[in-house]
Amino acid sequence: MNKEVRVRFAPSPTGYLHLGSFRTALFNYLFARHHGGKFILRIEDTDQSRKVEGAVENLINILNEMGLNYDEGPNVGGDFGSYFQSQRLDIYKKYCDELLTGGHAYYAFESAEELEEMRRVQQMQGKQTMYDRRARNLSETEVKEKLASGIPYVIRLKVPIDSEIRFTDLIRGNVKIDTNLVDDQVLLKSDGFPTYHLANVIDDHLMNISHIIRGEEWLTSVPKHIILYNAFGWEIPQMAHVPLILNPDKTKLSKRQGDVATEDYLKKGYLKEALLNFMALLGWNPGDGEEKEIFSKDELIELFSIERVNSAGAVFNTDKLNWMNGEYIKNYDAEKLTEIMIPFLNAGGIDTSDLAKTKRVVFAIRNYINRLDEAPEHAKVFYSSVSLGDEHKEIVNRETSNQVFTALISKIETLLEITTDNFKPVLSEVQKETGVKGKNLFMPVRIALTGEEHGPELGLIAYVLGKEEVLKRLKEIE
Numbered sequence: 001m002n003k004e005v006r007v008r009f010a011p012s013p014t015g016y017l018h019l020g021s022f023r024t025a026l027f028n029y030l031f032a033r034h035h036g037g038k039f040i041l042r043i044e045d046t047d048q049s050r051k052v053e054g055a056v057e058n059l060i061n062i063l064n065e066m067g068l069n070y071d072e073g074p075n076v077g078g079d080f081g082s083y084f085q086s087q088r089l090d091i092y093k094k095y096c097d098e099l100l101t102g103g104h105a106y107y108a109f110e111s112a113e114e115l116e117e118m119r120r121v122q123q124m125q126g127k128q129t130m131y132d133r134r135a136r137n138l139s140e141t142e143v144k145e146k147l148a149s150g151i152p153y154v155i156r157l158k159v160p161i162d163s164e165i166r167f168t169d170l171i172r173g174n175v176k177i178d179t180n181l182v183d184d185q186v187l188l189k190s191d192g193f194p195t196y197h198l199a200n201v202i203d204d205h206l207m208n209i210s211h212i213i214r215g216e217e218w219l220t221s222v223p224k225h226i227i228l229y230n231a232f233g234w235e236i237p238q239m240a241h242v243p244l245i246l247n248p249d250k251t252k253l254s255k256r257q258g259d260v261a262t263e264d265y266l267k268k269g270y271l272k273e274a275l276l277n278f279m280a281l282l283g284w285n286p287g288d289g290e291e292k293e294i295f296s297k298d299e300l301i302e303l304f305s306i307e308r309v310n311s312a313g314a315v316f317n318t319d320k321l322n323w324m325n326g327e328y329i330k331n332y333d334a335e336k337l338t339e340i341m342i343p344f345l346n347a348g349g350i351d352t353s354d355l356a357k358t359k360r361v362v363f364a365i366r367n368y369i370n371r372l373d374e375a376p377e378h379a380k381v382f383y384s385s386v387s388l389g390d391e392h393k394e395i396v397n398r399e400t401s402n403q404v405f406t407a408l409i410s411k412i413e414t415l416l417e418i419t420t421d422n423f424k425p426v427l428s429e430v431q432k433e434t435g436v437k438g439k440n441l442f443m444p445v446r447i448a449l450t451g452e453e454h455g456p457e458l459g460l461i462a463y464v465l466g467k468e469e470v471l472k473r474l475k476e477i478e
């Protein structure tokens, strides 16, 4: 790539980071890092009616938390600021004036009621609803008069008639659109704020953006943008429109169907590395025949290419995410995993003040959970005292069970401590000595130690409880 790669993530802050936006940010980030380029954060906050308190801070926090550090943008600065569109209104005004002067845009004075009536008539006639371009016919004098009398106005794009827009999208290939189907888009609203289209094009140009990577929902805006680039005489950045993220029923992933806020996934106990890995594979794959699915961020940077982004929608498969998260939990650094798991254990009412014990618990349960919020359920056997129901009482009071307990207690007493792997051999010795084996051997021990019939491996349970507690539980059982 000869031009410096400069890509941007340009969210309109809504108060949370939608998974789809997160994936867009991630693809931009991976692309920039892969090419040694720049990743820019631009806040598209010109829609005053959609302002949400704290939304920008929240967005920046979650990007940082997920490790998508940007090179230019709010808090970081850069040579192309301001990175808040609401602070660039003069720029948009200036360029809009240029469009007016060049005959690429025009004033329109219709009221909301008039526009509504226009739509109604078009609908009745079965026509596509769009601005009927009537203000294009106003004479210069008429425009001047209306402006002088203070009638509110907007500025619209003068879309070329009977023409065709062609462009090549890096993901979707060649696209061609008849300009007669393109609306004379409002560029500057009556409140003086630009619309998304105007501000977006101006900023992408002024910020030297080389590639626009964004969601497929913006594909229909491209013709308007190309008309604007041409009107200004500017070079058009390369474009890549990434496919939608879909629910398993192939509908668009939306808030109504469940959680779509990236931050909620962290709260639910997904590790950020797992979520990032999973999201990178939503619509992208590293190459034919590549079976591997677990990739670190560095590996993703190394492998990422826009050409391998699929044009079909990508289904969000929660089972796969759970599996992947489980893999990460199994292989995570033990110290860090303990640190991350503690709040989840505490939320489940587990006292983690004995850090050494907590570490053993984490070690014991990490292979059994897919999400950190499942941790308390698995950990609780190590904390609660054992109380048995009638069925379990019957099992631990069998003759064979008592033989097992007696032999086991005397063997454990000779151990210095229970380690992660010395309990199993002890059980084998007990089996040899007592002749009790299989379920008759394991079940009473499991019940005595945990009060449950299922759970982590016995060796792990004994290790977590420690020698004293294991002896206590074996001796007290009745």
Ligand code: GLU
Pocket (backbone or CB within 6 Å): 009, 010, 011, 012, 044, 196, 200, 213, 214, 215, 218
């Ligand atoms: N502000 C738009 C959004 O909210 C940006 C779209 C684009 O990347 O051009 O997603």
